[in-house]
Amino acid sequence: MASSQFFSSFIHPQLRQIMDNMCLFDKILFCIIHFLDKYLPWHRLPVLIGLAYLGIRRHLHQRYNLLRVGSSNGGKYDTGKFVYRTADGTCNHPTDDKVGSQGTFFGRNMPPSSSDYALMDPHPTIVATKLFERREYIECGKQFNMIACSWIQFMIHDWIDHMEDTKQMELRAPDEVAERCPLKSFRFLKSKRFPTGSPDPKFGFLNMRTPWWDGSVIYGNNTEGMVRVRTFRDGKLKISSNGLLEHDAKDIPISGDVRNGWAGFSLLQALFVKEHNAVCDMLKKHYPDLDDEKLYQHARLVTSAVIAKIHTIDWTVELLKTDTLLAGMRINWYGFLGKKVKDLFGPKFGPVLSGLVGLRQPRDHGTPYSLTEEFVSVYRIHSLLPDKILLRDVKSATSEDKCPPIQEEVPMRELIGKEGEGRLSKIGMEQMILSLGHQASGALTLWNFPSWMRNLIAHDINGEERLDPVDMAALEIYRDRERGVARYNEFRRNLLMIPISKWEDLTDDEKVIEALREVYGHDVEKLDLQVGLHAERKIKGFAISESAFFIFLLIASRRLEVDRFFTTNFNKEAYTEKGLEWVNSTETLKDVIDRHFPEMTKKWMTSSSAFSVWHSEPNPKNYLPLYLRPAT
Numbered sequence: 001m002a003s004s005q006f007f008s009s010f011i012h013p014q015l016r017q018i019m020d021n022m023c024l025f026d027k028i029l030f031c032i033i034h035f036l037d038k039y040l041p042w043h044r045l046p047v048l049i050g051l052a053y054l055g056i057r058r059h060l061h062q063r064y065n066l067l068r069v070g071s072s073n074g075g076k077y078d079t080g081k082f083v084y085r086t087a088d089g090t091c092n093h094p095t096d097d098k099v100g101s102q103g104t105f106f107g108r109n110m111p112p113s114s115s116d117y118a119l120m121d122p123h124p125t126i127v128a129t130k131l132f133e134r135r136e137y138i139e140c141g142k143q144f145n146m147i148a149c150s151w152i153q154f155m156i157h158d159w160i161d162h163m164e165d166t167k168q169m170e171l172r173a174p175d176e177v178a179e180r181c182p183l184k185s186f187r188f189l190k191s192k193r194f195p196t197g198s199p200d201p202k203f204g205f206l207n208m209r210t211p212w213w214d215g216s217v218i219y220g221n222n223t224e225g226m227v228r229v230r231t232f233r234d235g236k237l238k239i240s241s242n243g244l245l246e247h248d249a250k251d252i253p254i255s256g257d258v259r260n261g262w263a264g265f266s267l268l269q270a271l272f273v274k275e276h277n278a279v280c281d282m283l284k285k286h287y288p289d290l291d292d293e294k295l296y297q298h299a300r301l302v303t304s305a306v307i308a309k310i311h312t313i314d315w316t317v318e319l320l321k322t323d324t325l326l327a328g329m330r331i332n333w334y335g336f337l338g339k340k341v342k343d344l345f346g347p348k349f350g351p352v353l354s355g356l357v358g359l360r361q362p363r364d365h366g367t368p369y370s371l372t373e374e375f376v377s378v379y380r381i382h383s384l385l386p387d388k389i390l391l392r393d394v395k396s397a398t399s400e401d402k403c404p405p406i407q408e409e410v411p412m413r414e415l416i417g418k419e420g421e422g423r424l425s426k427i428g429m430e431q432m433i434l435s436l437g438h439q440a441s442g443a444l445t446l447w448n449f450p451s452w453m454r455n456l457i458a459h460d461i462n463g464e465e466r467l468d469p470v471d472m473a474a475l476e477i478y479r480d481r482e483r484g485v486a487r488y489n490e491f492r493r494n495l496l497m498i499p500i501s502k503w504e505d506l507t508d509d510e511k512v513i514e515a516l517r518e519v520y521g522h523d524v525e526k527l528d529l530q531v532g533l534h535a536e537r538k539i540k541g542f543a544i545s546e547s548a549f550f551i552f553l554l555i556a557s558r559r560l561e562v563d564r565f566f567t568t569n570f571n572k573e574a575y576t577e578k579g580l581e582w583v584n585s586t587e588t589l590k591d592v593i594d595r596h597f598p599e600m601t602k603k604w605m606t607s608s609s610a611f612s613v614w615h616s617e618p619n620p621k622n623y624l625p626l627y628l629r630p631a632t
């Protein structure tokens with residue numbers, strides 16, 4: 001009791017109750033990070049101290065921010081019989097065959113919101129109109145390009161998708177904003193709720209994609225999807241002669257996921273189908289006895305691991321451009337001792353020194369794996385999308401040009417769904433990669449939500465157009481509330497962050513503060529999560545908010561350490577020796593682009609990563625220890 005009072009005196013009053021449930025050791029750790037949050041923000045400290053802070057935070061989030069929702073209803077099985085990934089994500093968890101399979105519950109990082117605000121308070125269309133809608137396109141600078149934007153959609157479609165209900169809901173814009181709304185009202189399907197069979201939480205939502213990092217975005221989420229994309233020859237997947245995705249009789253792309261696609265997304269699917277097929281060729285050359293099934297299975301493991309690695313040590317590093325995160329993400333894959341030591345000794349020194357990949361046993365920290373409602377919410381980042389794509393013309397470039405001149409500006413609307421597929425096939429793969437590479441994505445800030453998405457014809461899981469257009473900006477606000485995701489301040493408290501007590505704690509921008517007052521009055525508790533994440537003052541180098549980042553910190557490691565195929569079965573038997581070499585020698589998206597388009601990056605990319613604007617300067621030399629630096 002006395003120790004409880006002692007520690008409480010250090011802690012913000014609104015966080016004391018959370019701390020009371022911690023063991024003594026965690027209370028001490030919590031006091032350390034709380035002290036730093038108040039007085040010495042971790043991102044201003046030297047890299048090693050910053051890493052220690054993030055290590056403590058990740059530990060606390062693993063203990064207090066992984067909540068189980070419902071049960072998988074699975075059972076024991078013989079892991080020895082399942083040495084490859086299954087089509088629907090079953091048989092990955094070592095003792096429960098259903099964990100992480102298609103159609104299981106989304107988990108949670110915190111309890112469903114306990115606030116009493118009504119579902120329509122304030123009306124989502126008011127929030128969308130007054131705080132979200134793009135007034136003038138704001139770019140995110142040179143840090144993040146349109147390949148990076150397409151990439152994250154490519155990943156989202158690997159991991160998460162809520163099952164819809166058959167019940168419709170209508171949102172009607174209040175008079176106050178109706179004149180300014182492209183849709184005065186719109187209809188959409190509710191998210192389908194299922195009882196969990198347990199009191200806490202009572203209801204949950206199902207994920208229609210497999211949450212594993214298993215490449216389901218190209219391979220499909222079940223047997224039917226897998227059969228659709230395979231050629232059943234030499235392990236390969238279907239691809240058309242122009243290098244882009246093949247299409248069926250209804251002009252729908254043949255790929256693992258076709259919902260809400262656009263040209264940039266389809267382009268990355270095609271690139272990784274090419275990668276899969278190249279892995280098949282390599283394996284067949286070295287192991288001529290492997291049949292179609294084995295070639296497919298090994299190549300799927302290798303390609304999925306390449307995708308996971310690029311996301312970890314290339315994409316995330318561009319999103320969070322700081323030396324601490326550059327080191328942190330490389331440590332996740334290779335460990336503190338770095339790539340050279342891991343190449344020599346393998347994963348034998350444990351997760352900190354040798355990284356998470358190749359661990360002897362998967363670790364789920366007591367909660368079976370799923371992705372979470374809060375994870376979905378922090379990835380609602382549609383403001384990355386611009387209004388148009390600037391097509392660049394290599395043929396008319398001179399030898400002095402660092403960037404090919406603009407040939408045409410294509411509105412985003414024309415690049416989505418079937419129309420987008422048609423445009424992409426005329427543009428061609430090379431010109432599209434190059435154009436997206438040279439174009440910055442949108443910034444994640446208020447008043448930058450694409451206006452064209454406020455009157456959007458969405459596409460269903462079969463790639464077919466929906467009948468009713470939706471206002472995505474308003475729908476995103478509604479979705480978080482419908483699913484019981486905490487509002488901004490409650491979200492922060494649950495993530496052990498200091499809550500805001502006035503608008504000035506969130507931002508220095510007077511115009512934003514005025515707009516927040518207009519929508520939420522003085523009630524900071526009412527602030528919607530999406531608005532808070534977009535309005536929050538950013539850490540230098542971060543494209544996203546710190547509040548969103550702490551969810552990533554937890555989940556980015558979890559996706560690797562919990563998966564049998566990145567831990568116990570990350571070995572020669574599952575991947576083959578040559579397959580492991582392929583994963584090991586591929587570090588970045590640039591490596592993959594170079595493999596398939598050898599001249600492109602040499603000529604047109606000066607940036608350090610294929611995810612930052614290609615004509616930007618390479619990163620300055622950083623001060624990381626040599627062994628932690630990426631190869632140049």
Ligand code: HEM
Pocket residue numbers: 149150152153156160161162188260261262376377379380381382384385416458459475479
């Ligand atoms: C042209 C490109 C895109 C289109 C047309 C599109 C469209 C949509 C639509 C219609 C929904 C479902 C809305 C609902 O009923 O709740 C959705 C959900 C979502 N989108 Fe996008 N999107 C695009 C790009 C992106 C990008 C770049 C991201 C970046 C991460 C993203 C992240 C998400 C997330 C996290 C969800 C929620 C999924 C869920 O509820 O399970 N989308 N998108």
